[in-house]
Amino acid sequence: MAGELLPYAVLVGLLLLGTYLYFIASRNREAELRQALRKHEIELQDAQQLLKYAARRHMGEVGRLENARRGMCSPPSSQSNGTMFREAKSSFARLFHPDWAEGDIREREIRAEMFKQFWAELERIERRA
Structure with missing residues (x-):
């Protein structure tokens, strides 16, 4: 009787092992995806900071150019x-x-x-x- 159940026991063991390996692999994949997501979030934050810096710099240049234009349009100084x-x-x-x-x-x-x-x-x- 034990000899008849052995193939089923091996099959169940292999199924359990396969399920466990699949579970571990999916957890590893989730960890990789979380890590990649965090990396992209950091890159996005860096890009947003650069955008803010570029916008401030642009506004400064616009102001400087407007001042220069007003200076050109004003009557000559003494x-x-x-x-x-x-x-x-x-x-x-x-x-x-x-x-x-x-x-x-x-x-x-x-x-x-x-x-x-x-x-x-x-x-x-x-x-x-």
Whole structure:
């Protein structure tokens, strides 16, 4: 009688083992999915922070440009031409000085040479005025 039940016992054991393995695999899959979901949530939060930063930066630029436009539309101030020229020269130096150049060595050399030529012209105009 025990010999007749042995194949059924083995079958039941295999079914239980298969069910257990399926259960473990599904738990592992759920854990992987939870981990992936958390990773994507973090990436989404990072993207939202970057979006907020970009929006603030954009609004700052819009404000700066509006101020500049209002300044262009306003009547000339009482500043002398010499003062305005010195401010323009100073702005040019801040924006285009070769020390602030980016890029490879060839681009820097070209930028430095252009700056020298233009700077010499600015100094010539300043001496003449």
